[in-house]
Amino acid sequence: MRDEYISILTNDFLKNAGIVGMLTLLEDDRTAVNGQHYIINNNELLIEKEYLLNADLTQLYFNSMIKRFYKNTIIYSINCKIDNLLNNIDNINLENDIKNDITFISDKLAAASFKTGIDTIKDKIDNVQIYYDVTNKIFKNQPISNELYVQLRELKEFLYQPLVKETLCFKNIIYNYINKFWEKSFLLRNNAKKDMKECFNNDFIIPLKEYIKSDTSNMKEQCIDCGNSINSKIGVSISFMNDFADDLSRKKSALYNYNVDMNLCPICAFLYALIPLGFVKYNNDFLFFNDNHSIENLYRANSFYGKNNIDEVKEIEKLEGKYYKIYQYIEHLVLYDKKNYNYRNVQVITRKILGNDKVKYEFDILDKYLIDILNKELVRENLKYFTTINVIKIDEEYINLFKEIIKRFLDKRNLYDLLYLLIKHNLVNSNENWLSIYARKILDIQYQINGGDNMKYLYHVTKDGYALRKTLSHSKKVDNIDENYKGTFYQLTNALRVDNRIKFLDIIIRLYTTLDMSIPQSIASIMCDENGKDIAYAFLLGLKGACYDSDKKQEGNEDE
Numbered sequence: 001m002r003d004e005y006i007s008i009l010t011n012d013f014l015k016n017a018g019i020v021g022m023l024t025l026l027e028d029d030r031t032a033v034n035g036q037h038y039i040i041n042n043n044e045l046l047i048e049k050e051y052l053l054n055a056d057l058t059q060l061y062f063n064s065m066i067k068r069f070y071k072n073t074i075i076y077s078i079n080c081k082i083d084n085l086l087n088n089i090d091n092i093n094l095e096n097d098i099k100n101d102i103t104f105i106s107d108k109l110a111a112a113s114f115k116t117g118i119d120t121i122k123d124k125i126d127n128v129q130i131y132y133d134v135t136n137k138i139f140k141n142q143p144i145s146n147e148l149y150v151q152l153r154e155l156k157e158f159l160y161q162p163l164v165k166e167t168l169c170f171k172n173i174i175y176n177y178i179n180k181f182w183e184k185s186f187l188l189r190n191n192a193k194k195d196m197k198e199c200f201n202n203d204f205i206i207p208l209k210e211y212i213k214s215d216t217s218n219m220k221e222q223c224i225d226c227g228n229s230i231n232s233k234i235g236v237s238i239s240f241m242n243d244f245a246d247d248l249s250r251k252k253s254a255l256y257n258y259n260v261d262m263n264l265c266p267i268c269a270f271l272y273a274l275i276p277l278g279f280v281k282y283n284n285d286f287l288f289f290n291d292n293h294s295i296e297n298l299y300r301a302n303s304f305y306g307k308n309n310i311d312e313v314k315e316i317e318k319l320e321g322k323y324y325k326i327y328q329y330i331e332h333l334v335l336y337d338k339k340n341y342n343y344r345n346v347q348v349i350t351r352k353i354l355g356n357d358k359v360k361y362e363f364d365i366l367d368k369y370l371i372d373i374l375n376k377e378l379v380r381e382n383l384k385y386f387t388t389i390n391v392i393k394i395d396e397e398y399i400n401l402f403k404e405i406i407k408r409f410l411d412k413r414n415l416y417d418l419l420y421l422l423i424k425h426n427l428v429n430s431n432e433n434w435l436s437i438y439a440r441k442i443l444d445i446q447y448q449i450n451g452g453d454n455m456k457y458l459y460h461v462t463k464d465g466y467a468l469r470k471t472l473s474h475s476k477k478v479d480n481i482d483e484n485y486k487g488t489f490y491q492l493t494n495a496l497r498v499d500n501r502i503k504f505l506d507i508i509i510r511l512y513t514t515l516d517m518s519i520p521q522s523i524a525s526i527m528c529d530e531n532g533k534d535i536a537y538a539f540l541l542g543l544k545g546a547c548y549d550s551d552k553k554q555e556g557n558e559d560e
Contacts, residue, residue, distance in 0.1 A: 005039070005046040006212065006267060008226070010298070013290040013349045014241065014275060015225055019045055020288075020302045021064075021274030023295070027305055028064045029055065040295050049212050057208070057270075058201045064277055065178075066169045068304050072281070073172040074108050075159065081105055082156050089149050102148075103140045105155075110135040116193050117171040118164075125161055130154045170196055180286065180351055180359050181275050184240035204273050207234065207266040223265035235263030241272060243361060278302055279351060282325045286351035289329055301329065322350045322362075323406040327383070330366060330374055364410045373409060376448045378455065382441045389438070394425045401438060405445065415446045419537060420497050426544065427489050430482035436544045443541065447534045458538045461522040465542025468508075471515050482544070492540055496533065501526055504536055 010016050022045065026032045034040070037051040070076055081101045088094050108114075109131065122128045133139060134155055142148060158164060174196070179187050185203040186196040211234060219229040224238060238244060239262070264272065279286040280302055289301040299305075326348055350362040373379055386402040393399075401418070408415055419439050426435040440462070447458060473481045482489070488507060495504040505526060512519050522539060526532045 002046070004050070005048055006052070008045040008047065008267070008271065010043040010292045010295060011225060013288055013347060014244075014272060015268070016290055016292055016298050017275045017278030017288050017302070018268075018271030018273075019278070019295060020298050021277030022047075022271060023299050024068070024277045024303050024305065025057075025060050025064045025274060027303075028067060029060050031055075042294050043292065045295055052212060053209055057205045058197050061200065061273070062166060062170060062197065065173050066166060068277060069173045069177055069281075070169055072176070073169050074111075075165065075168045075172060078105050078108060079156070079159060082152055082159075085152055086149070086156070089144065089152075095144065098144055099140075106134055106136075106140040113171045113175055113192075114168055117167045117196075120193065120195050121163055121167050125158075125164055127154060127158050130158045167196070177276050177281075180242070180353065181279075182241050182272065184273075200273075204266070204270050207236070208270050211266040221263065223268055224262050225264055225268040228265040228267065230263060230265045232263075234266065236266065236269040238262045238264055238272075242359065277304065280325065283321060284353045285322045285325075286353075287322050287325055288349045288351075290347040290349060321403060322348075322352070323403045323410075324387070326364065326366070326410070327374075327402075327406055330371060331380075366410075369412070370409055373449055379445050379448050382445050385441060386438075392435070392438075394421060401442070405442065414449070415442050416497075416533075416537075418442050419446070420493065423493050423540070423544070427482075427486060427493065430480070430486075433545075436541055440538075440541050443534060443537050447531060447538075450531050450534060452531045452534060457522075458535070461525075461535050461538040462542035464520045464522045465539040466545055467542075468511060468515075468517070469543050469545050471517060472511070475515055489540075489544070492543075496536055496540065499533055501532060501536060508539070 008019060008022070010019065023038075023040075026034075026038055026047075032038060032051065032055075037048045039046040081104060085098060085101055089098065091098075115135075118128065118131055130151065133151065139151070159168070174187055185191065186194070186199040191199045214234075216229040219231045219234070221230050221232065221235060222228065223230055223235070276286075279288045287302075289298075291297040291301050329348075345368075346366040348364040348366060350364070351359060352362050353359055374383075383402065383405065386405065389401060391398045391400045399421075404418055405415060408418070419442055422435045422439040422442070426432055426439070429435075444455070444458070447455075452458070469481060472485065488511070491507055492504055495501070495507070505523065508523060509519065512523075522535060526536045526539070529535055
């Protein structure tokens with residue numbers, strides 16, 4: 001039976017992303033039957049050879065890509081604007097908005113990639129003249145009239161022709177998504193004016209089908225990924241994958257005796273072409289959760305139809321980038337399966353698009369340390385609180401506290417630098433008391449990370465600091481203790497920054513002595529307790545006063 005199938009095994013993250021992409025493509029094909037045309041067996045995917053030989057894989061590829069990315073394309077935005085214009089063309093109050101939308105539609109459709117796309121299919125579609133009319137300068141400069149309405153209706157019908165929609169969508173997809181992962185076939189400059197399906201079919205599908213039918217027993221070389229037998233004629237250079245190899249045909253090296261052996265078999269080459277379908281797109285990032293314990297886990301975590309997809313999990317719009325998605329993955333997929341995940345690391349790969357449109361890979365590891373932290377109820381509560389906060393501005397920099405906390409978790413770093421940053425900025429801007437509230441919540445997280453469980457004691461320490469603040473205010477008769485004692489606060493903050501608890505205690509004891517107050521037990525624990533640094537920060541934040549009220553909810557439980 002196995003002779004009737006090709007076998008694909010999980011490997012590195014690129015191969016695994018291709019497997020997820022392949023399963024997504026099979027899911028989109030209504031004729032493909034799980035258990036017959038393909039079989040998933042733990043880390044092995046079996047695909048029937050007969051199915052691959054008979055299926056229109058090129059059309060399936062185009063269909064899946066468009067289904068996955070259509071709502072992220074310019075064509076989708078144009079169609080939405082056309083519908084809005086047709087519904088509001090007579091609204092005089094929206095005249096400026098209408099003109100802006102008309103300009104947007106005309107300029108975007110006039111893009112060079114769209115023009116070459118239309119040129120390749122103009123003999124196969126109806127009313128191509130409306131495209132040339134709309135991309136003419138006259139269109140966007142004309143008055144709002146019934147003639148404009150008629151043109152918009154024609155344009156809508158034109159863009160919804162299946163071949164037009166497919167061609168323009170795919171032009172947008174290849175230059176915005178596919179080229180972030182690989183460069184070959186329709187992405188090559190020489191092929192820009194050629195039929196995209198024909199290019200893809202010639203470069204990936206025909207070699208795949210010929211390879212399935214061929215006798216490989218006499219082939220001497222091996223696929224660098226799966227080990228299948230290949231020869232120099234059949235092998236596909238891995239250099240078409242971005243950021244993984246130089247152009248091996250031009251930059252040959254003595255390292256491999258000038259004989260390039262980094263070639264893929266046509267099966268793996270097709271899987272690599274499917275990689276964009278295997279990554280989770282989240283805002284400007286592409287993420288892949290390489291949970292290769294099984295193919296089912298990979299599919300569940302990364303597929304367009306999986307649990308971690310943006311359409312299936314409620315998103316918080318203020319949190320952009322990979323860090324919220326990573327947290328979401330842990331919360332929704334890992335914490336509910338603790339037995340299987342506690343002792344298994346999961347690699348997270350981010351294909352990150354930078355501001356200058358450059359792209360790079362970033363790698364993170366989700367391990368037992370991180371999962372244990374996020375299993376703590378108070379940590380989850382405070383993280384949930386930070387998801388509701390917009391970015392804060394410190395000096396000229398905008399900071400997302402949720403992102404910064406998760407980032408430090410992944411990097412195995414503590415949160416003390418964030419504490420220092422918030423407290424110091426609050427000293428400069430004493431009216432921004434919410435910064436100390438944020439700092440206290442971050443301190444709670446750090447205290448939990450350090451193994452501190454007695455949150456009531458941390459509350460009492462904060463209360464001691466607040467009591468000292470009240471006494472200072474009354475005895476010195478000052479209206480603004482933050483301004484009058486700013487120098488003292490700076491000294492205390494700087495002492496904790498370098499973990500100089502002796503200096504910190506020296507300043508605090510002098511304050512108590514000056515006021516003739518008894519020194520509370522919490523002061524001694526700063527030196528004696530294994531979490532003394534956290535206790536010192538709690539006392540400082542109480543002395544700052546801003547976060548004491550937020551801790552009062554614990555007072556009702558302090559005698560339990």
